[in-house]
Amino acid sequence: GAVVSQHPSRVICKSGTSVKIECRSLDFQATTMFWYRQFPKQSLMLMATSNEGSKATYEQGVEKDKFLINHASLTLSTLTVTSAHPEDSSFYICSAQRLREPFFGQGTRLTVV
Amino acid sequence: GDSVTQMEGPVTLSEEAFLTINCTYTATGYPSLFWYVQYPGEGLQLLLKATKADDKGSNKGFEATYRKETTSFHLEKGSVQVSDSAVYFCALSDRNNAGNMLTFGGGTRLMVKP
Numbered sequence: 001g002a003v004v005s006q007h008p009s010r011v012i013c014k015s016g017t018s019v020k021i022e023c024r025s026l027d028f029q030a031t032t033m034f035w036y037r038q039f040p041k042q043s044l045m046l047m048a049t050s051n052e053g054s055k056a057t058y059e060q061g062v063e064k065d066k067f068l069i070n071h072a073s074l075t076l077s078t079l080t081v082t083s084a085h086p087e088d089s090s091f092y093i094c095s096a097q098r099l100r101e102p103f104f105g106q107g108t109r110l111t112v113v
Numbered sequence: 114g115d116s117v118t119q120m121e122g123p124v125t126l127s128e129e130a131f132l133t134i135n136c137t138y139t140a141t142g143y144p145s146l147f148w149y150v151q152y153p154g155e156g157l158q159l160l161l162k163a164t165k166a167d168d169k170g171s172n173k174g175f176e177a178t179y180r181k182e183t184t185s186f187h188l189e190k191g192s193v194q195v196s197d198s199a200v201y202f203c204a205l206s207d208r209n210n211a212g213n214m215l216t217f218g219g220g221t222r223l224m225v226k227p
Binding site: 006034041042043044045046049093095100101102103104105106107109 | 145147149154155156157158159162202206214216217218219220
């Protein structure tokens with residue numbers, strides 16, 4: 001069964017609004033979670049590393065003010081896409097490590113109209 | 114830095130054909146190697162993995178051997194099925210990286226025709 005749950009799986013929002021995506025580790029604690037982004041027909045690119053109780057670490061070129069990450073507990077990390085634009089439309093996926101193995105959420109397909 | 118290179122797709126095969134998807138890597142440390150599969154509209158699923166040189170990962174008829182001398186982790190299956198149609202990602206996790214984040218290859222789309 002799934003060990004990392006991501007919600008929602010699909011979301012459509014209007015330009016200028018914000019969208020929150022949740023990533024939960026279901027039966028283990030994760031001090032670190034990762035957020036990836038996948039453009040159509042492309043590979044996954046790491047956006048940021050979410051650290052429980054501290055600030056996230058963003059990869060070069062990722063706007064921290066636009067992609068807000070909160071990791072307030074050992075089982076939940078959230079990614080908020082603020083002031084969304086059509087170019088933010090993408091597939092976002094999180095992962096958490098359990099027993100040294102990465103597990104992925106189901107992914108969230110965001111469409112900004 | 115770490116990188117993963119895999120053959121570009123799409124790869125189109127007939128059912129029961131032999132599959133090879135090449136994957137090579139560069140890493141500064143001692144990586145673990147993974148193959149993930151992504152079915153249409155879904156997230157990533159771990160297909161197989163290998164954590165040290167000469168290890169062979171296998172699952173659902175797929176195999177890959179960790180070759181340190183050639184820095185490769187090629188994915189193979191002796192007889193593909195239509196249900197194997199998906200995108201396959203080779204990835205590495207370098208133990209020198211805190212938290213073991215993954216570095217992915219570009220993905221290879223496999224299409225199996227009946």
